[in-house]
Amino acid sequence: MALSKKALQSVKGMHDILPKDQPLWEKLRKVTRELGEQYNFERIDTPIVEPMALFERTVGEASDIVEKQMYVLKTKDDDSLVLRPEATASVARAYVEHGMAHVPQPVKLYYFGPLYRHEQPQEGRVRQFHQAGFEIIGGESDPVYDAQIVAMAYRFLEEMKVAKLEIRINSIGCKQCRPIYRKKLVDYYKSRPSCKTCKRRILVNPLRVLDCKEKECEVTKAGAPAMIDSLCTLCRGHFKLVLEYLDELGLSYMLDNHLVRGLDYYSRTVFEIFAEGWDAALAGGGRYDYLLELMGAKATPAVGCAVGLERVGVALTKQGTAVTAKPKPRVHFIHIGDLAKKKSLSLIEALRRGGVHVEESLGKDSLKGQLAAADKNGAELALIFGQMEAFEESIIIRDLKTGAQETVLLVKFVEAVKKRL
RNA sequence: GUGCCUAUAGUUUAGUGGUAAAACUCCUCUCUGUGGCAGAGGUGUCACGGGUUCGAUCCCCGUUAGGCACCCCA
Numbered sequence: 029m030a031l032s033k034k035a036l037q038s039v040k041g042m043h044d045i046l047p048k049d050q051p052l053w054e055k056l057r058k059v060t061r062e063l064g065e066q067y068n069f070e071r072i073d074t075p076i077v078e079p080m081a082l083f084e085r086t087v088g089e090a091s092d093i094v095e096k097q098m099y100v101l102k103t104k105d106d107d108s109l110v111l112r113p114e115a116t117a118s119v120a121r122a123y124v125e126h127g128m129a130h131v132p133q134p135v136k137l138y139y140f141g142p143l144y145r146h147e148q149p150q151e152g153r154v155r156q157f158h159q160a161g162f163e164i165i166g167g168e169s170d171p172v173y174d175a176q177i178v179a180m181a182y183r184f185l186e187e188m189k190v191a192k193l194e195i196r197i198n199s200i201g202c203k204q205c206r207p208i209y210r211k212k213l214v215d216y217y218k219s220r221p222s223c224k225t226c227k228r229r230i231l232v233n234p235l236r237v238l239d240c241k242e243k244e245c246e247v248t249k250a251g252a253p254a255m256i257d258s259l260c261t262l263c264r265g266h267f268k269l270v271l272e273y274l275d276e277l278g279l280s281y282m283l284d285n286h287l288v289r290g291l292d293y294y295s296r297t298v299f300e301i302f303a304e305g306w307d308a309a310l311a312g313g314g315r316y317d318y319l320l321e322l323m324g325a326k327a328t329p330a331v332g333c334a335v336g337l338e339r340v341g342v343a344l345t346k347q348g349t350a351v352t353a354k355p356k357p358r359v360h361f362i363h364i365g366d367l368a369k370k371k372s373l374s375l376i377e378a379l380r381r382g383g384v385h386v387e388e389s390l391g392k393d394s395l396k397g398q399l400a401a402a403d404k405n406g407a408e409l410a411l412i413f414g415q416m417e418a419f420e421e422s423i424i425i426r427d428l429k430t431g432a433q434e435t436v437l438l439v440k441f442v443e444a445v446k447k448r449l
Numbered sequence: 450g451u452g453c454c455u456a457u458a459g460u461u462u463a464g465u466g467g468u469a470a471a472a473c474u475c476c477u478c479u480c481u482g483u484g485g486c487a488g489a490g491g492u493g494u495c496a497c498g499g500g501u502u503c504g505a506u507c508c509c510c511g512u513u514a515g516g517c518a519c520c521c522c523a
Contacts (some may be wrong), residue, residue, distance in 0.1 A: 037496095040514065092521050096450070114523090143523085150517060157522060225520080239521085289522085309523060321502085326500075336523025364482060401486035414482060428484070 033287075041155025043146070046166075052344070052351040056337050057140060059187045064138040069162055069181060074118040076144075077101065080108040086117045086322045088292030090233055097145040099179035114291070114315065114330055118435040119163050124325040133166035134173065134330075139204055152308045152339045160184065161313075163332035169317055171266050173331050174297040175273030181301055181311040181333040182279060189344050192304035196279040197274075198423045199267035199296050200235070200288060202261050202317070207293075209258035210234050220248045238286040254285035263296055270297050291318040299329065303343045311335040358449060360402030360428075361388040364395055364414030371418055375411075375438070381441040384449070386411075402428060409448060 038044055045053055064071060087093050098112040112118055122128075128135045138194060140160045147153060151330035162180050164173045178195060187194055201209060217230045217237060222245045226237045239248060245275055259267060274281055284394075289298045289312065313333025320328040342352050359379070363372040369390065379386045389401045395412075400411045412424040412433075423441050425448065426433035436444045 037514070097521080139486075145522080146519070148519090149515080153522070157523070161523095167483090229494060291522095312523060333523060339523060361485090366481095395482055397485070400506055401484090403484045410484080416482085424483090426483075431484090433483085 036110040039155075041149040043154060043156070049341075049355050051343050053337075055351050056158075056160065056340065059184060060138065060140045062211055063180060063184055063187065064162070065070060067136065067162070067176070067340060069136040069138040070201070072119060072139050073123060074112075074115065074122055074143065076112055076142065077109045078112050078118055078121070080110045081320060082117050082121055082323070083110060083113060086120070086291075086293050086319055086325075087114065091291060093145060093291070097147055099144050099146055113145050114143055115139055115141065115159060115161050115334065116293075117319065119161075119332075120165065120316075120319050120323060120325075120330065121164050123328075124320060124323060129166060129326065129328065134164045136162070136164050136168050138162045138267065139180050152306075152342045159301065159334040160337060161332060161334035163330065165320075165330040165332075166328055169266070169296070169329035171269035171297075172273055174266075174270045175216060175277060175316055177313055177333045178274060178281075178297075178299050179277050179279060181299075181313060184335050185301060185303075185310055185340065187318070188344065189349055190303050190310065190340060190341050191347055191349070193304045193310075194304060195274075195288050195299060196284040196302065197271075197281045197297065197299040198255065198257055198284050198287040199259060199263060199270075200294060200298055200314075201263045202295050205258055205260035205263055206255075208365060209253070209255050212253045212258060213237070215246065216251075216253055221245075221249075222248050232253075235288040238288055239241070249286070256283070256285050266296055289314060293322055296303075299333075303347070306343060306346060308339055308342075309336070310339045358406075358408045359384055359386045359445060360398070360407035360410045361386055361400065362395065362398040362412045363388075363390065363393075364412070365418075368413050368415055368418045369393075372413055373415065375423070375441075378442055379445065382446065384442065384445055409445065411445065 034048060045357065050209040061071075072214045080098070083098065084094050089095075093113045098113050101109045101111070104260065104308050119139060123135060123137075140158070142158050144156055146155060162177060164177060167173070170443070173359050178197070182193060182195060193437070200206060214230055214234050215350060217234075222230070222237065223240060226240050226245055229345060230242075237245070238249065238252065256267070271281070287298055287300060293316040295313045297314040297316045300309035300312040302308070303310055315329070315331040317327070319330060320326065341350075361372060361376050361379070363369045372388070372390065376386055376388055384430045387405055389398045392398050392401065399410060408428055410428055412426055417423050417435070422440045423438055423442060424433050424435050427448070
């Protein structure tokens with residue numbers, strides 16, 4: 029029985045990465061790997077499925093991710109598993125589980141893989157999406173790591189040739205100063221006009237009012253107290269150093285005291301990187317000194333970033349600099365007749381072993397058809413091997429541009445082909 | 450989860466209340482000894498389900514998917 033239409037379609041918000049998209053993804057993988065190696069990070073791959081509790085605790089019960097975006101799986105044992113909605117918690121889990129606190133600190137790890145969130149798809153937002161991320165776990169809560177992480181995220185986008193980047197950065201303080209700020213903000217909002225959503229937000233997750241884009245909130249938001257003025261001495265000093273290190277690295281940034289981020293585990297530094305003209309963050313990250321503690325492990329400072337890979341692709345397309353396919357094969361092997369076809373296999377094999385990128389059309393038998401295929405593939409040379417050549421132990425090399433052709437002996441034809449490329 | 454818009458061939462699109470068309474692509478043939486050309490043919494349950502109608506690809510409703518925005522986030 030034929031499958032239904034729906035069964036023949038990828039599920040909503042999850043897409044095939046087709047051959048034509050592969051050059052982009054190959055480059056993304058390459059940049060991830062190279063950057064990881066350059067900065068002395070080690071690769072880690074964690075399972076796509078994790079216990080649900082891992083994210084409930086760490087990302088935040090009130091966050092959208094946990095409230096409504098997780099793909100939850102019930103197992104036969106009645107465990108609740110989820111398709112991971114983000115990777116930082118998984119990496120931190122691995123750090124704890126494998127006792128990485130007992131190797132030289134900090135531990136630097138990078139990953140590349142898919143994440144799952146049940147959201148409404150739109151530009152730059154799909155349900156299965158990919159991130160490359162870099163995490164520094166352990167050691168001190170040293171601002172130099174924050175700066176390095178920002179630099180890496182920036183470098184990543186630079187290496188991918190995304191133009192006109194803008195770093196927005198903020199500090200959201202620590203356990204000591206954030207509650208004080210939160211109270212200030214709540215008090216401030218109580219007596220002022222704001223939109224419906226913000227009236228709710230101010231009760232549930234006050235910091236989020238700073239993200240609001242409603243007209244009603246504009247004036248109130250503009251006059252709202254800034255976190256940066258409420259930072260405690262330690263956090264202020266920390267943030268100041270982060271900025272100084274960024275200056276030292278020659279990275280320009282924009283202070284954005286409305287930048288808060290949605291996940292509970294962030295503390296102090298938070299940042300996002302945008303490409304001009306598109307209001308979607310291409311990369312983001314920050315410090316998460318409380319994450320391991322939230323997991324019930326020993327409090328351990330950490331900082332990290334993630335790059336939204338689909339978004340990098342969208343940004344490149346918008347900027348007209350999409351990554352394009354590699355050049356096509358340049359040599360096309362053509363056979364004529366059954367005897368030649370049989371012998372062709374080992375000749376093609378010899379070319380491949382010799383490092384020549386050769387394409388064939390062994391499935392076609394007509395000479396014209398094969399030449400047409402060679403032409404279509406943009407080959408520069410055609411190698412023509414027929415009955416006569418098989419007897420003479422030779423092969424014809426035809427230049428497809430000029431039409432010039434010449435017969436060479438098989439004993440040295442691989443070299444002859446190479447010479448002409 | 451909400452709102453608006455959209456759905457015709459592999460792709461980009463036209464079109465009509467009387468069951469479809471163009472361009473490009475792909476496949477086959479003309480064509481087992483020389484390509485780009487040409488000619489001929491082929492590739493569609495007009496997204497799915499229901500309703501109105503003598504008749505629906507077209508009008509109406511629902512579903513699904515896609516796009517955009519909200520929300521949120523990478």
